[in-house]
Amino acid sequence: MWRLFCVFLLCCSGPLLAAPALTLKSARQTVTYELATLQEQPGLSAITIPNDIAYNRSMQYQALPLAPLLRQAGFQPGDQLRLVALDGFAMTADASPFLNEQGAQAWLAVESPQAPWPPLKPGKPGAGPLYVVWTHPEQGKITAEMWPYQLAMIDRVAPLEERFPMLLPDAALPRQGAVWQGFAHFKQHCLACHSLNQGGDARLGPDLNVPYNPTEYLGERFLRQLIRDPKSVRWWEKGQMPALSAQSLSDAQLGELLQYLQHMAGRKVTP
Incomplete structure (x- = not known):
């Protein structure tokens, strides 16, 4: 029921651009980005993910390096991050891999309403509007759980x-x-x-x-x-x-x- 409710929100909530797309909550501050704001960031780049976890094939995205966004919000190595998705998925991990800018690097893929990503499966929504993807994941201990799609929030939490x-x-x-x-x-x-x-x-x-x-x-x-x-x-x-x-x-x-x-x-x- 929770997933169906979230899919209903994705399909029927009107323009997602009018609502916050991503909330970052560190020990220092809370920062909220609208989707349109993320699409206008100067670091937005075209990247190719050869073995995409969600789609099980090569995918191309417009994406932002995630580390600068996290640092600007006040996250530090050693913080415990909770990444929460619209469908009820929530994973907790050390911040260090997400703050890394060499080797395995996390990116925030940003979906464009003019070029929506394909459904994950027939009859299901896609991975958007926001999806954490990795370049060179083989150079770090990057597990499948560290690729959350339909991302809505990253916050700093106490250990599990x-x-x-x-x-x-x-x-x-x-x-x-x-x-x-x-x-x-x-x-x-x-x-x-x-x-x-x-x-x-x-x-x-x-x-x-x-x-x-x-x-x-x-x-x-x-x-x-x-x-x-x-x-x-x-x-x-x-x-x-x-x-x-x-x-x-x-x-x-x-x-x-x-x-x-x-x-x-x-x-x-x-x-």
């Missing part, structure tokens, strides 16, 4: 562990053990779309612990298959869950992720 203690495994378990390592994989690959114990910023996918944890109703075989190839287990027209390949998450790491989920099934927090 402080804001959402209901996500944490038992503190008595070894930090280098499978459960805590699985928690690290969960933060990287799952928390941008899902909550757990209703903790987390994202509202795109269902909660993964309340009322039931997927380890309670899916055997390990089908849960592994769901993560590797979601549509082979559950198919519906508006399904959004991406497949996690062994390149992104090894079989050993997937096992650690499942151990974290199994552990958290015994640590439910009643809403």
Whole structure:
């Protein structure tokens, strides 16, 4: 329902140019840009993204280097950034990669109403009006979650562990053990779309612990298959869950992720 509501806003809210397109909230200030203002920035350049994450093909964009925008707003290395999209996607990451201007570099792709980007899939909206894309991502640890499309806000937040203690495994378990390592994989690959114990910023996918944890109703075989190839287990027209390949998450790491989920099934927090 949330995604449908956001798609309704994109399609029916009238001219997006009249509304704020991007809000940046640092510890120092809040800066709001309209889409037309971003299109007039002197740094706007034509770039080519050979392996675009959202479109799975080469794409060309008019884009701004993201680092100068973040620095002007007051963001610094070491800040925790929360990037929030119109569809409920929300990911938290260290600011340093987004502030980098050598090697892997983040760009803010800006959609023109005169040349809209194609739909992500038939019958669905495109990645616009704003989309974080990367040049030379292979030169940094740039994961798929670091390419948020339909971007609406970037703000500075406290670390996830402080804001959402209901996500944490038992503190008595070894930090280098499978459960805590699985928690690290969960933060990287799952928390941008899902909550757990209703903790987390994202509202795109269902909660993964309340009322039931997927380890309670899916055997390990089908849960592994769901993560590797979601549509082979559950198919519906508006399904959004991406497949996690062994390149992104090894079989050993997937096992650690499942151990974290199994552990958290015994640590439910009643809403």
